Amino acid sequence: VPELKIKDLHVSVEGKSIVKGFDLTIKGGEIHALMGPNGTGKSTVASAIMGHPKYQVTGGSALLEGANLLDMAVDERARAGMFLAMQYPSEVSGVTNAEFLRTAINGRRGEGNEIPLMKFLKTLDKKMDMLEMDQKFAERYVNEGFSGGEKKRNEILQLMMLEPKFAILDEIDSGLDIDALKWVAKGVNSMRSENFGCLIITHYQRLLNYIKPDVVHVMMNGRIVKTGGPELALQLEAEGYDGMKAELGIKD
Numbered sequence: 350v351p352e353l354k355i356k357d358l359h360v361s362v363e364g365k366s367i368v369k370g371f372d373l374t375i376k377g378g379e380i381h382a383l384m385g386p387n388g389t390g391k392s393t394v395a396s397a398i399m400g401h402p403k404y405q406v407t408g409g410s411a412l413l414e415g416a417n418l419l420d421m422a423v424d425e426r427a428r429a430g431m432f433l434a435m436q437y438p439s440e441v442s443g444v445t446n447a448e449f450l451r452t453a454i455n456g457r458r459g460e461g462n463e464i465p466l467m468k469f470l471k472t473l474d475k476k477m478d479m480l481e482m483d484q485k486f487a488e489r490y491v492n493e494g495f496s497g498g499e500k501k502r503n504e505i506l507q508l509m510m511l512e513p514k515f516a517i518l519d520e521i522d523s524g525l526d527i528d529a530l531k532w533v534a535k536g537v538n539s540m541r542s543e544n545f546g547c548l549i550i551t552h553y554q555r556l557l558n559y560i561k562p563d564v565v566h567v568m569m570n571g572r573i574v575k576t577g578g579p580e581l582a583l584q585l586e587a588e589g590y591d592g593m594k595a596e597l598g599i600k601d
């Protein structure tokens with residue numbers, strides 16, 4: 350079973366310390382939710398693990414099956430089995446969704462082990478059907494002119510096609526209506542297996558009605574301050590982050 354172990358992670362952005370001792374271990378088969386108020390550093394954790402150049406790691410490690418992701422080049426992290434669905438997915442003009450996916454899959458599989466075209470097309474067809482995506486999206490440029498909901502659905506298609514060992518989904522639910530939310534959940538739930546672990550970053554409990562997390566973490570001021578089961582998300586929904594701060598004796 351794969352394991353992702355983040356230990357004592359410290360991250361700075363533009364010289365300012367944002368993440369201050371973040372610890373989290375996810376095993377294959379588990380879905381964890383990371384919740385917390387805006388500006389607390391959730392996206393910064395995700396960006397640092399994926400190697401975004403703006404985010405400077407000043408301490409700690411992120412071990413994927415024993416190898417430190419933080420020592421790897423960005424593309425190596427993806428090849429090692431990490432996937433990040435970003436809060437704001439970017440557009441890739443001039444590259445179709447199908448081309449993009451095939452290149453990414455082959456990048457992971459390595460030279461000499463490319464996915465046969467027919468197998469790729471069949472898989473793509475099946476996964477798009479599952480997400481009720483129109484086939485025309487295969488031939489459209491990546492995310493170009495996609496609505497917010499279509500971009501999020503496309504992120505889930507990428508996730509299902511790439512079959513990473515671990516995924517970090519950053520506010521995949523933001524701005525989604527209830528139907529889109531259900532497609533996202535359906536896609537993520539279809540990935541559930543011993544060989545896949547997932548971290549869902551969200552402000553709201555709503556998505557967690559559809560994707561049942563095994564573990565819920567609350568992050569404040571750059572670190573995890575509380576960990577529990579799904580009931581923790583319900584408690585947050587009821588009491589708000591201020592209620593949680595009061596309970597934990599956190600000021601500001």
Ligand code: ADP
Nearest residue numbers: 362363367386387388389390391392393394403
């Ligand atoms: P969250 O995802 O929990 O809402 P973020 O990780 O996005 O929080 O942001 C944490 C803090 O880091 C905020 O104060 C934010 O302004 C700052 N920050 C994050 N990314 C950048 C960036 N690229 N440039 C400048 N400041 C940033």
Ligand code: MG
Nearest residue numbers: 386387388392
């Ligand atoms: Mg935010």
Ligand code: MG
Nearest residue numbers: 391392393436
């Ligand atoms: Mg964020």
